[in-house]
Amino acid sequence: MNYVTVDAYRIGEFPFWFHQTWTTSLQLCLSLVILFRAVGLATFAALAIIVLTVLCNAPLAKLQHLYQTKLMMAQDERLKACGEALVNMKVLKLYAWEKHFRTVIEKLREVEYTSLRAVQLRKAYNGVLFWSSPVLVSAATFGACYFLKVPLHANNVFTFVATLRLVQEPVRSIPDVIGVVIQAKVAFARIVRFLEAPELQNVQVHGTVAYVSQTAWIQTGSIQCSLVKDLELLPYGDRTEIGERGVNLSGGQKQRIQLARALYQDADIYLLDDPFSAVDAHTATSLFNEYVMEALARKTVFLVTHQVDFLPAFDAVLVDNPNISTLKLIGVYLLIGVGSTVFLLSRGISTVILNMQSSRSLFSQLLISLFRAPMSFYDSTPLGRILSRVSSDLSIVDLDVPFCFIFTVGATSNAYANLGVLAVITWQVLFVSIPMVYLAIRLQKYYFSSAKEFMRINGTTKSYVANHLAESLAGAITIRAFRQEERFFAKNLDLIDKNASPFFHSFTANEWLIQRLETMSAAVLASAALCMVLLPPGTFSSVSIQNQCTLANYIISVERLNQYMHIPSEAPEVIEDNRPPPSWPSVGKVEICDLKIRYRPEAPLVLKGISCTFQGGHKIGIVGRTGSGKTTLIGALFRLVEPAVGKIIVDGIDITKIGLHDLRSRFGIIPQDPTLFNGTVRYNLDPLAQHTDQEIWEVLGKCQLREVVQEKEEGLDSLVVEDGSNWSMGQRQLFCLGRALLRRSRVLVLDEATASIDNATDLILQKTIRTEFADCTVITVAHRIPTVMDCTMVLAIKDGQLVEYDEPMQLMKREDSLFGQLVKEYWSHSQSSESQ
Structure with missing residues (x-):
């Protein structure tokens, strides 16, 4: 995901900044020619400082490249963990694992901070180096003029200072140029490595x-x-x-x-x-x-x-067995230069420190908000939109906003300070400067109204690209099987073009603004020759306005992050004044009272007034056709969705009155979609590290996974890849059984847990549950009728309503029983299959 949301963005920025490299070099060369005509051999002192500045930057540029690479690798790991957690947020909530996974991501973020701090410090160093260089060049040139006996008259000093001011802003932009070039180089290298990675080989197939x-x-x-x-x-x-x-x-x-x-x-x-x-x-x-x-x-x-x-x-079956004197003036100028450098150094270090603190606080609040968001947020928000926040927007806030902010403050302060000094010494300048400032502000506001929307549209369209990519990766096998690669490539390119459009127009709007600011400044100076003498070029700087506009565009990313920092949260994880006893639930009695559920306020009811009681220790089967509301009832038990009307009482406690962590951590569940996380066997069974290896081995034995794990060289440290794709679906379900055995809850829920395993494994699972959870309340949602035949009670649901609730044999005797109908259909299906 980082390749698309971050690396591609950095490469997209590169063409704009690339032209700064040769234009800055050309401006410096022309300026040196003008300086030589003004101060003669003293120009070589200026050249020496410029060369020294470049040499001081060269070794750190290599380090910047190294740390930028490390930073991107750390971002990859953090984004991978974020993506895994966000995709499986429902599972994390069911197991009450949100805090643990949030801690894991925060630790990865701390690793990322190490590289980010190094990158920012080197960026601060570049800022000090190139922002102080114009003052140091002036001091060195004046000093050379003194020792070479070059006369310093008003005409050549003015020419020198004016020429230096012309290249001051391009020189000060060099840190930005270097940063963008290094980021683009790292991004290019990462994408090249990805594109050169081994690909899947072709299989010869005759036919579609x-x-x-x-x-x-x-x-x-x-x-x-x-x-x-x-x-x-x-x-x-x-x-x-x-x-x-x-x-x-x-x-x-x-x-x-x-x-x-x-x-x-x-x-x-x-x-x-x-x-x-x-x-x-x-x-x-x-x-x-x-x-x-x-x-x-x-x-x-x-x-x-x-x-x-x-x-x-089937025709065939395959079974698989996985004034003062001139010298004194020069000394004062040099002292000012040194003081300026010290100030720039302290400013750069302060920026890094404050940025690290704000970045840490911002990410922490964002992560808490995402993990505390209700499931309705994840049901209605595309994953790509969330991932674009924690990838590209966060990268802009980490790397671009801090120094853009201080450069904007520096350039703006410098411009208005110069204007203030000139207003005191030569008040006539106000007749030119005030209208110019007024027009510039009006122009800037006009630009902002469009530029901000361009950046917002860019962020939205980028999330579409990320969402399409996430969907395509999830269905890659299906896409290849249907030979639809070209259609998905075309769709992806279309989304990229739609994303590139506001990105491109944002840059063109920026150039539009700069061109008008420069034209306005030139027109004013050309029409007021007297003020041109009094008003040095640079007093009103177009770069100041440009930096303000760039910063405003970057702030859009902060705005987008801020949106997700204020997502309405679920109920509290813990309510200190109303915590259940440590042994709760001790009996496992579940009372459902007139329960009505809807997923959104304006949506129709999914459950329509269900009332029943599950006695402690009973085995409850929940049946019904697909889409009848069985899984919604389980979601209500875990408060993934809150009741519109009614309540659920477990052992005398209304579950809406206690914290979500207290509720979910006391229940066990084997979910419909078995989920494994990137890590080891031990980690997937016991991510909170609450159990010994001996306990884990015992559970593996009960789950019929002990031999499979023992055959692997690493044992409990055997690798589980993302989504558990190196384990079969049945084995993943047995892992979920192992989690339930380790938790030892009085209430266990099986949400169609046996749907993806064979009959033999199903029998093992059912036997294990009957043995290990004999005294527990077991609530089973199942399509397989034999799974619920030995239940104490069976609850039948149709279109969100409770149709019947009784013992299985009693329901079988009823003529109009939905459960009886399902049983007949099942056995009819089995007998017809056997006769074939």
Whole structure:
């Protein structure tokens, strides 16, 4: 992500600043010629100081490159951790791990601060070097004139000072130029390394391919295969916005959209990676018969599945076993130069110190705000928009804002100080200066009205690029399988062009302003010859206005960060006056009273007045068709969404009256989408380091993962890559079981936990739960009917309403029972599969 949001931005800045390198050099050469005509051989003293300045900068430029590279690497690590946490924020909240992951990111940020501090100190050094050089050049030249007996008359002194002022601002801009060039060089090198990385090899396939992944990949947009009923329930049918990654859809609906997408492809070969595990038995049978057996009857189909009931229908099965005297005046001038240098040095160091403090405070507040944001924020905000804040905007605040601010203050103070001195000595200058300042301010305001919007649009369009990139990376396999790379490349380029447009117009607007300021200054000076003598060039500096405008543009990034620092937060993590007892919940009794849930104030109700009681120690099964509201009920139990009406009471305590951390840390859950984090086996089971290795090995044994981990050379330190992609879906689910075993909660929730594992592993998981959680309240949401058949009670939900709640056998006896209907559909599906 850093390649797109930061490195590409630095390369985009480079062409503008590149021209400063040769224009500054040309201005210096022309100035030296003019100086030689004015002060003769004393010019060589000025040249010596200039050369010495460049030589003093050369070794530190190499160090700047080194630390800039380290800084970008540290940013990569921090952004990777941020992305992983933000993508899996729901899991972090369910496990009450937000504080731990926030601490991990803050530690990575501290590593980044080390490189950032080094980069800023060297940038401050450059600022001192090049801002003090004009004064030191003047002092050295006057000193050389004294010793060489070059007369210092008003005409040549004025020529010298005026010429020096012409190049003063270009010289002072050299630190910015050096910084941009180094940043662009580092960015180029990083992108070249990335582009030269080994790529995937080609596989020869005869015919077109359609692919359906095990984990549904859904893009931001609307729906346009067994979705007829769902489309009727959705408020806008197939044009209903489904949110980023399909957050507004259930797991089964996501899978069916995937299947429909593949069917529209009309390919020759279909690769189906266990797509039926996320739906109930009836829907799975319907999909298999209508999709695989009918729609794909004349197609080549590769189906990866743990549902062996479907296997008889296939042709082949593959089983896988993973005045004063002149001298005195020169001395005073030199003293002023030294004092100026000391001031610049202290200013630079103070800037670095204050910037580090403000940057640390800003990031900390931003991180807390993001981690405390409710799930509704993540459901409605594209991930790319959040990542652009913690990458490109934060990079601008870290690297660009501080020195742009002090250079702006310096240039503006210098301009108005000169104006004030001249107003005291030669008051006539006010007749020219006051109108000029007034016109410049009016012009600046006119520019600001557009420039700020350009930067805001640039930030917004950049988030679209980041969001599209994140979606494309998540669905890379699907995109390649459908041979849609060119379409996604074209879409990405289109988004980049839309992002480049405000970026380009921001620079052109800046040039528009500078041109008019320079023209205005030249016109005033040309029309007032007398004031031209009294008013030295540079008294009113266009560079001062330019710096102010650049700073205002950079402040947009601060504004964007500030927006995310004030996100409405969830309920408090801990309410000190109302903390539950350490042993809570001790019984595990759950009372649901007239519970009504909606995801947004204006949205329709998802749960419509559910009331029931789960007795402590009972095993509760929750069933219903896809999209009926089962997962929403679990979300309400963990307060991922707050009740619109009603309440949930656990062991006599209303869960809305206690802190979220106290609530979520006391419950155990095996979520629908098993999530592993980048790290080790030990870290994924016990990220808070609360358990011994012996306890972890015991849990691995109970989860049937002990042998798998022991076979790996590193044991508990075995690598788990991002998203756990080096472990199978079933193994990831068993990791989640291990987390629940380590936590030992009195209330355990299984949210369709067995959907992605084979029947044998399902039996192991169920046996482990019955043994290890015999006295606990176990709430199971499941599509597989056998999973809930041995439950104490079964709760059936339809369209967000409680249809029935009773013992499984009692429900089976009812003629109009929804549960009985689901059981019949399941066994009918199983028997028809066996007969095939």
